[in-house]
Amino acid sequence: MDATPSYPLNAWYAAAWDVEVKRSLLARTICDRRLVLYRTQDGKPVALADACWHRLVPLSRGHLRGDEVVCAYHGLVFDPNGRCTHMPSQETINPSACVRAYPVAEKHRFVWIWPGDPALADPAKIPDLHWNLDPGWTGDGRLIHAKCDYRLVIDNLMDLTHETFVHGSSIGNAAVAETPFDVTHGERTATVTRWMTDIEPPPFWRAQLGKPGNVDRWQIIRFEAPATVVIDVGVAVAGTGAPQGDRSQGVEGRVLNTITPETGRSCHYFWAFARNYRRNEQALTTQICDGVAGIFREDEAVLEAQQIAIEENPDKVFYNINIDAGSMWARRLIDKMIAAERPRVVASAAE
Ligand code: FES
Ligand SMILES: [Fe+2]
Numbered sequence: 040m041d042a043t044p045s046y047p048l049n050a051w052y053a054a055a056w057d058v059e060v061k062r063s064l065l066a067r068t069i070c071d072r073r074l075v076l077y078r079t080q081d082g083k084p085v086a087l088a089d090a091c092w093h094r095l096v097p098l099s100r101g102h103l104r105g106d107e108v109v110c111a112y113h114g115l116v117f118d119p120n121g122r123c124t125h126m127p128s129q130e131t132i133n134p135s136a137c138v139r140a141y142p143v144a145e146k147h148r149f150v151w152i153w154p155g156d157p158a159l160a161d162p163a164k165i166p167d168l169h170w171n172l173d174p175g176w177t178g179d180g181r182l183i184h185a186k187c188d189y190r191l192v193i194d195n196l197m198d199l200t201h202e203t204f205v206h207g208s209s210i211g212n213a214a215v216a217e218t219p220f221d222v223t224h225g226e227r228t229a230t231v232t233r234w235m236t237d238i239e240p241p242p243f244w245r246a247q248l249g250k251p252g253n254v255d256r257w258q259i260i261r262f263e264a265p266a267t268v269v270i271d272v273g274v275a276v277a278g279t280g281a282p283q284g285d286r287s288q289g290v291e292g293r294v295l296n297t298i299t300p301e302t303g304r305s306c307h308y309f310w311a312f313a314r315n316y317r318r319n320e321q322a323l324t325t326q327i328c329d330g331v332a333g334i335f336r337e338d339e340a341v342l343e344a345q346q347i348a349i350e351e352n353p354d355k356v357f358y359n360i361n362i363d364a365g366s367m368w369a370r371r372l373i374d375k376m377i378a379a380e381r382p383r384v385v386a387s388a389a390e
Pocket of ligand 2: 195201202205206334335338
């Protein structure tokens with residue numbers, strides 16, 4: 040692990056899609072911490088450090104007995120709080136025998152974990168991804184394991200100019216790269232807004248709208264520190280008032296992204312696409328999901344190559360141009376969270 044981590048620990052991170060956490064042991068590394076995830080018999084998710092108290096064998100190699108994990112090596116048993124409840128060949132259990140249990144919560148189809156100070160783990164701070172479950176919306180998503188720093192994924196999402204160049208065959212067209220955008224920010228959020236009015240829609244959006252003619256297209260990208268990006272996207276028949284708030288002649292979606300650092304150079308990228316039109320068409324859900332997965336594979340190839348180049352050029356820095364305004368704000372907010380966690384220099388004698 041680097042001396043200065045690239046991520047804050049006092050934050051909720053998506054550890055898994057809800058369906059991934061089952062009545063079996065799932066090993067996953069989050070923020071350089073190896074975890075084992077499972078559900079109790081009544082469905083509650085659990086996250087424990089994935090190293091047995093006794094001889095550090097990964098608990099994920101063991102098995103579940105009821106709500107407890109049995110280590111695969113010498114059979115020590117740990118409960119969902121990480122406390123050892125059984126040791127072979129002895130009556131009294133060493134009271135210090137425990138593994139760390141992490142705060143866990145389930146919300147909006149993800150299992151979230153808080154790797155930092157448990158006293159600060161307030162479930163109200165879980166990022167808002169309600170579109171994943173809202174009855175007014177439908178959609179689905181996937182998980183990508185990307186071999187790059189999670190911040191490169193955030194940079195990528197905060198600047199959709201790249202669509203023109205990376206995704207030219209589906210969602211990108213010249214209008215995206217040519218249209219100026221606005222950036223605003225708050226304490227924990229940064230928002231990039233781009234309206235492309237009276238343009239010819241790219242193939243994906245032409246098909247979603249199902250009408251000929253030009254459109255007004257929007258991309259409103261909202262970053263919530265440290266690692267969640269919700270993109271409000273859509274098109275409406277040109278001139279029908281979408282920029283003023285009337286989207287009734289359009290179709291809209293939300294690209295939901297939350298990116299969890301695995302290590303300093305790899306991440307778990309959870310994404311979903313939710314829409315509020317043609318909600319009963321499962322075939323469309325699958326088709327969009329496959330389409331977006333293909334688009335994100337194009338990003339992944341660029342980002343993994345970028346990660347390798349960054350490591351090969353340790354003496355080089357990034358240069359920022361206009362299109363980087365959104366990602367610069369995102370990184371500033373992440374840096375602020377990391378700085379807040381740095382141990383304070385011991386107060387001087389004068390104080
Ligand atoms: S290493 Fe787990 S019981 Fe010995
Ligand atoms: Fe992309």
